[in-house]
Amino acid sequence: MIKKISNPFLLTGYVSPEYFCNRIEETERLKNAIENGRNITLLSLRRMGKTGLIKHFFYEYAKISLKTRLLYVDIMPTNNLNDFIRELGKAILLEEQKRSANYFTKIKDIISSINGKLTFNPLTGAPELELGFKPSEESITDLGILFDYISKQKNNYVIAIDEFQQITYYPEKxxxxxxxxxxxxxxxxxxxxxxxxxxxxxxxxSDYGRPFYQSTEIVVLERIKKDEYVDFVYKHFVNSKKVIQKMDIEDWIDIYDVYTFYVQYFFNKLYSTGIKTITYELMHSIAWEILKEREYIYFNYKNLITVSQFNLIKAIAKEGRIDTPNAGWFIQKYHLVQPSSVSRGIQSLLDKEMIYKDEFGYKVYDLFFSQWLAQL
Ligand SMILES: Nc1ncnc2c1ncn2[C@@H]1O[C@H](COP(=O)(O)OP(=O)(O)OP(=O)(O)O)[C@@H](O)[C@H]1O
Ligand SMILES: [Mg+2]
Known part of the structure; x- marks a missing residue:
């Protein structure tokens, strides 16, 4: 069954390859690693498309490897091992439910051994797992129970644990x-x-002495290839009988730094106007609308940082990127104070993840915020 989509530029979830741009090589790389017994660490800037890639890989892999169980576990909302077990348990449950109508017989034993309770989401009907509070030692046993269950299955498993850094915040050692x-x-x-x-x-x-030291293949997810992205956007507008210039699409993809989330958001909004002939001016007004709609959040950011940090981030935004923030010309041009305080400001903005550094220098992390700052 093909799901009908009202806007081809998705902002959440994964639907099908039709709404997913490229990532052919990356998908192939995941497949090769999995098939050859290498675990993977997938890294990127926020909102570059890691979750999308995992979902896309699972979608494709399910077609060629029918028997492999594919578990997606998002541990962003977890704060301790017990939460982790609930999420992993839920993923096991969902996968079994997809596979067979009487899945419950198969999994009822492990659910009861971790004192879990199966409930159903009243809206979606999806199974949920309820777990009461438990002391850490019991949670450690429960984790063993879940992995033991998996190890006894005839099938292979791929377990994707998204937002894996979250485990470093757990109170359990x-x-x-x-x-x-x-x-x-x-x-x-x-x-x-x-x-x-x-x-x-x-x-x-990568730190010597950490348990996972050099134990996985590291895949750093970069930007989608620009040409592929232009074609993807063009195709979706043309498919819905809209008139748009490829050159304009390319310009705006550049303006949004080929950064997946921002490109998707912009074209989602543009598409949703329903306007048939898309001009550069229309694109401009949409970009402006996006900044206006977020302005109140950005004003609030101002309260989260000091005045000198605000001036610094504004200066970075106006430049687009800066590789040597201590340079005299930069400090003079934007009336910043001494290099030492610029260095501290940079560090603090990095810690707050308001800026990031790549091979070209420092940039404001949130691109819409960057544009908003640049026009002040
Ligand atoms: N290849 C793609 N083609 C089209 N849209 C994509 C693609 N990859 C990701 N997206 C979209 O871009 C946005 C960001 O992607 P995603 O959530 O996968 O990024 P992420 O790296 O997991 O982000 P976060 O760090 O916040 O978890 C989403 O709206 C997603 O639908
Ligand atoms: Mg994600």
Missing amino acids: GIEALIRSYSQQINNVQFIFSGSNKHLLMSMF
């Missing part, structure tokens, strides 16, 4: 080591560890 040891012991499971806090995740996998 040694969870990293525990998961690492399960990933080594169980040979019918491959893992994809994904996350965006580059610093935290990187150090988990």
Whole structure:
């Protein structure tokens, strides 16, 4: 069944390859790693498309490897091991439910061994797992029960754990080591560890002495190839009988730095006007609307940082990017204070994830915020 979509520029979830631009090589790379027994760490800036890529890979992989169980576990909302178990348990449950009508017989034992209760979401009918509070030692046992269940299945599993850096915030000690040891012991499971806090995740996998040290293949998700993105956007407008210039699409993809979320958001809004002939002026007014609609959030950002940090981030936004923020010309041009305070400001903005650094220099993380700052 083909799901009818009202706007081809998705902002949440994954539907099908039709609404997913390219990522052919990346998908192939995941497939190759999984098929050859390499676990993966998937890293990128926020909103570049990691979750989308995992979902797309699962969609494609399910077609060629019918028997592999594909578990997607988002641990963003988890704060401790018990929460982790609930999410992993839920993923096991969902996958079994998809596979067979009497899935319940199969999983009722493990649910009761972790003292879980199966409920159903009243809106969607999807199974949910309720777990009461438990002391850490019991949660550790429960984790063993879940992995034991998986290891006894005839099928292979791929378990994608999204926002994996979250486990470093759990109060329980040694969870990293525990998961690492399960990933080594169980040979019918491959893992994809994904996350965006580059610093935290990187150090988990690259610091000598950490349990996951050099244990996975690191895949850094970069921007989608621009030409592919232009074609993707063009195709969707033309398919719905709209008139639009490829050159204009390219310009705006450039303005949004080929950054997936921002490109998607902009074209989603543009598409939703329903206007048949799309001019550059219309695009301009949509871009302006986006900034206006977010303005109240951005005014609030001003209260979260000091005046000098605000002036610094504004200066970065006006430049677009800056590789040497301590340079005299930059400090003079924007009336910043001494280099030492600029350095501290940079560090603080990095810590708050309001800016990031790539090979070209520092940039404001939120591109809409950057544009808003630049026009002040
Ligand atoms: N290849 C793609 N083609 C079209 N849209 C995409 C693609 N990849 C991601 N998207 C869209 O871009 C947005 C950001 O993607 P996604 O949520 O996958 O990023 P993420 O890296 O997981 O972000 P976060 O760091 O916030 O978890 C979403 O709206 C998603 O639908
Ligand atoms: Mg994500």
